[in-house]
Amino acid sequence: MLTCRVLGPTELGAGRGPVELGGPLPRRLVTALVAAAGRPVGGDALAQAVWGDEPPASPEVSLQAYVSRLRRALGPGHRDALERVGDGYRLTGAQTDAAAFEAEVARGRELLDAERPAEAVRVFDAALRLWRGEAFADLAGTAVVEAPRARLEELRQVAVEERLAARLAAGDAPGAVAELAPAVRAEPYRERRWELLILGLYRSARQAEALSALRQVRALLADDLGVDPGPALQSLERRLLAQDPGLLLPSRPPARPRPAAPRPVVTRPLSTFVGRAAEIATLAATGPSARLLTLVGPGGAGKTRLAVEYAATRHDGAGDGPWLVRLADVTEPALLTSAVAAAAGVHQPAEPGPDGLALALADRAALLILDNCEHLVAAVADLVVALLARCPRLRILATSREPLGVDGERLLPVAPLPPEDAVALLVDRIGTVRPGWRPDPGEQAQLERLAGALDGIPLALELAAARARVLGLGELVTLLGERFPALGRVPRGALAPHATLEAAVAWSVDLLPAADRALLLRLWPFEGGFTMEAAVSVGSDLEALSSLVTRSVVAADTTVAPTRYRLLGIIRAYCREHDPDPAASRAAHAAWVRALIERSAPELRGERSAHAIRLLNREVPNLRAGLTHDLGADPAAALRSAGLLEWFWFRGGHVSEGLRMLTAALTAAPDAPAVDRALALAGCGILRFIGGDIDGAAECLWQAKALLAEPDSQDGRRLVSQLLYYEALLWAATGDYATGAARARESMAVSERIGERWATPAGEMALGGALAGSGELAEGRRVLEAAAAHAGELRQNWIAAMSELLLARAWLAPADPDPAAALRALGAALERFREEDDVGNVLSCLHTGAYAVTLSGRPAQGATLLAAVRRHGSRRGLRPDATDPATTTSLAAALDEALDPVTRAAAEADGAALDEAAMIATLWAGQEQSHARR
Incomplete structure (x- = not known):
């Protein structure tokens, strides 16, 4: 069993022994993962939790190292509990002392409600003994644990109070008073403690002191907060002054007679319940102690099924319920109270409306499920406030596409199923219409595509599986296409309140205010998500976007910065078909893509190049969609955009896609401005070069130079300088070092002449490489070292890295090899290229590194590294x-x-089997500290 203790300093146990975490930073990593309660935590959020505002240069590498060390410490039986999810991680299957504490508090409350106070005292004692200090102590003061820590600390205070209430109910008033006096001093504004203290004093025959305590709390609240005591204290005061005999009873007064009514039953569907283990565990842990818990998620995500599965497995002892109220059938707010009354077996409340219903349910202990609240949010919220204020033993579980907005409401997001559970649901449901069927490897791949196309929405998966009776899996995937999936009607007996998937989505969209609905219908062209800034480009603002997120039609990923928003696939398909002007929406999206490229392209040349690469990498699906639109609508614009992305294509590792896009744009826009065509040809040239097509690269570069024979703009002159140093690299790769050196000097001269001195280090870098290749090793190394220093001064990080890579190769020249010096230069180049997210040149460094480690006496590691580099390069079109x-x-x-x-x-x-981190580890394996990467 994997156990985590976070109610104090973080401790981890696997099997029968503790896991050595290794220091404060790994403990912070584990604490952040435990605080997420099984949900994935993104790499940025983990880096913030572990290092705060001072992360290392490559936090993702350091995180990988910590994770690898933790997996080894966990051993083979538990290493899989620490999973990689996207760019982050999650910890699953761990039993935490926090969850145990919540469960024990819930059990203590149940025992107290069942009038078993002595047992409740023992349970609360056990719960409180789990605390060894502050919750999530290793991340004290950080935002990542602020919410769960506050919740646990509040529950801890509640547990203290409930334990003392149980001690009073067990008849030990003097002992309870002895503990209540310091408890009141510690938290003087918690009225529950004053209430218990006053009651304990009264039961200890200390009536005068009880009245004195009442006066104290009245004065305290009035002087400090300007308020009167709450209803519970005011009621206690009246009963004290009247010397109510009921105050001396050690247990609760008998409940009012309940109306004779059949016990309602929540019926579970006949189909198998698949997935949702984490949500069920959360409900089991927090449900008993939460007065109001709302399951929030998009239509079809399975909120109702989750609530029913939880309710059907609950047993409240002497309590009523659970009561299920299907609000999808309630069309008017005025009918809400009667629908709840009917579910609870209250046929004629003493008074009409919420007040009468609250009076009828005042002494009943039950779970009330309010299903599909989104179209009656305001009315449901008012009813919930009335019921919870007057029915202390009532708990409410709501399902809605937006929160009710009631004070004290707890939210449990119900997201689409993860891929593995979505496929499992498909397999289970298809098996019901194809007896004995089990997917073969080909069908398994189709199931994964089908689950992805339907975004893991259970309702959509159920309907797709039903279609498998008459269609093959490949036909089902094709059926989805670009249109809204026509998957038929919901079967009889299902919990879904809508007859079709389209009706379920339409229900969500039609509930939106007109302005929000109009905005949603314009967001569908965005691929792979979008930022707030992108949404503004199509007419949104923060308030409108927040409204769409609140109503569960747009998902927000707050684990990355900036926050990323996304429409589910079925909602995108619906919006695409119902957008009144889809051409205008596509055009607006394409205009945003063009503006993004125009803004980011200059940064690729400067000190913010790493930021630009990361930003553009996140937007690759949007770049692809925008460029594809412009190829048909405005080919010249597509050509300019694709050309401006020249450095992004090869530095971001998108060689094949960039080459395809540039070639298509050159074909589609033969009459585009010469500078734009030359820039696109230059991009084709460098992409062909790093893809191994030397002849094709040369042809593209020479065509580009021919177009710029007489450049009449600064952009054109700058491009001439760039083409010259590209040529220098090309000639050096073919062995013509003299021509390479000449082109490099020409590039430097042009840069100086036109005032673009930031470009001079590129020519210096190309010159140094050519000189070293020609045999002038000392001079070549000197020029390359100077180029790296010059580029560093100008914050041309990428040129500095290229200079260091070429310097490493110069140190490996057969005439005078120095592997140690080469590895030092490679270490500096690698660090810079990784900061720049330059996948292609990281592989180039590792390729050169394979030779360096071989010459260092580690040929086996060199062979391993070379094989890994070739495998990764072939996948990206790099050679x-x-x-x-x-x-x-x-x-x-x-x-x-x-x-x-x-x-x-x-x-x-x-x-x-090596990934990037493992390749780098192989490069440095066995090196002394003096050969470190810096």
């Missing part, structure tokens, strides 16, 4: 072998000499 032929040839010869075929094959097989 480091072709762009650095000298290293490739020397490395092949060195490996042939150092390793026999069997050893080399085994080492290369090891490389098949």
Whole structure:
């Protein structure tokens, strides 16, 4: 069993022994994951939790290292509990002392309600003994645990009070008073403690002191807060002054007679309940202590089924219920009270409206389920306030597409099913219409595509599975296409309140105010999500977007910065079909994409290049959609945008896609301005170059130069300088170092002449590489070191990194190799390229590193690293072998000499399993501290 203790300093246990976490930073990581209660925590949020405002240069690498160390510490039996999800992680299957505390408090309350106070005291004692200090102490003062910590601390105070109430109810008034006096001093504004103290004094035959305490709390509240005591204290005061004999009873007064009515039953559907283990666990832990808990999520997500499954497995002992009220059938607020009364078996309340219903239910202990509240939110909220204020033993579980907005309401988001559960649901339901069916590997892949296309929405999955009776899985995937999925009607006996999936989505959309609905219908062109700034471009603002999120038609991911918003696939499809002007919506989206590119492209050349790469990487689906639109609607604009993204395509690792987009744009816009066509051709040239097509690269660069024979703009002149240093790199790769050096000097001269001195280090870098390749090693190394320093001064981080990469290769020249110096230069280059999120050149560094470690006496590691680099490069259209032929040839010869075929094959097989972090670890394995990366 994996156990986590967070009610004090964080401790982790696996099996019978503790897990050594290794220091404060790993403990902070574990604490943040435990606080998320099984939900994924994004990489940015984890970095903020672990390092605060001073993260390391590569926090994702450090997080991976901590996670790897934790997995090893957990051992084979529990290492899978720490899962990678997207760019973050989650911890699953762990039993926490926080959850145990909440469960014990809930059990103590049940015992107290059942008039078993002595047992309740023991249970509350056990619950409070779980505390060893502050909750989530290792992350004290951080935002990531603020909400769960506040909730646990409040429940701790409640547990103290409930324990003392149980002690009073058990007849130990003097002992309770002895504890209540300091408890009141510690929290003087908690009226519950004063109430218990006054009652304890009265039961201890200390009537005068009880009245004195009443006067004290009245004065305290009036002087400090300007308020009167609450209803409970005021009632107690009246009963004290009247010397009510009931105050001396050790237990609750007998409940009022209940009306004779059949006990309502919540019927579970006949189909299997799949997934939702985390939500059920949360309901079991918090449901008994929560007066109002609302399940919030989009239509079809399974909120009703979750509530019914929870209610059907609950047993409240002597209590009533659970009572299920299906509000989808209640069309008018005036009918709400009668619907609840009918579910509770109250046929004729003594008074009409909420007050009469509250009076009828005042002494009844039950769970009331209010299902589908979204169209009656205001009326339901008013009724809930009235019931909870007057019915102390009533708990309410609501389902809605937006919160009720009642003070004290707890929310449990019900998101779409994760991929594995969505596929499991499909398999289960398809099995009911295809007896004996089990998916083969091909069908498994189709199931995964189907689950993804339907966004894991249970209602959509159920309907798709029903169609599998007459359609194959491949046909079902095709059926979805670009249109709203026509998946048929909901079967009889299902819990869904709507007859079709489209009706369920329409219900959500039609409930929106007109302005919000109009905005939602314009958001569908965004692919892969969007930011607040993007939504503003189509007419949104924070208030409108917040309204859509609140109503569960737009999802918000707050674990990344800036917050990212997304429409579920079925809602996007609905909006696409019901948008009154889809062409205008696409055009507005494409205009935002063009503006984003125009704004980001200059940053790719400067000190904010890493920020620009990360921003554009997040928006790749939107870039693709916008460019595709412009290829048909405005090819010249598409050509300019694709060309401006030149450095993004290769530095972000999008070689194949960039080349396709640039080629299509060049074909579609033959009459575009010369500078725009030349920029696109330059992009094609560099992409072909790093993809290994040297001849194709040369042809593109020469065409671009021909277009710019007489540039008449600063952009054109700047591009000439850039083309010259591209040519320098190309000539050096083909072995013509003299021409490469000449082109590099021309590039530097042009940069100086036109005043673009930021571009000079690029020419210096190309010159140094050419000189080293020609055999002028000392001069080449000197020029490359100067280029790196010059680029660093100008904050041209990428050019500095390229200079260091070429310097590393210069230190590996056969005439005078120095592997240690090469590794030092590679370490600096790697760190810069990783800061820039430059996937392609990280692989180039590792390719050169394979030769360096081989020359350092580690040929097996060199072979492993080379195999891993080639595998990752082939997946991205990158060929480091072709762009650095000298290293490739020397490395092949060195490996042939150092390793026999069997050893080399085994080492290369090891490389098949390495990710980027593991490749970097392989590069440095066995290095002394003096050969560190900096």
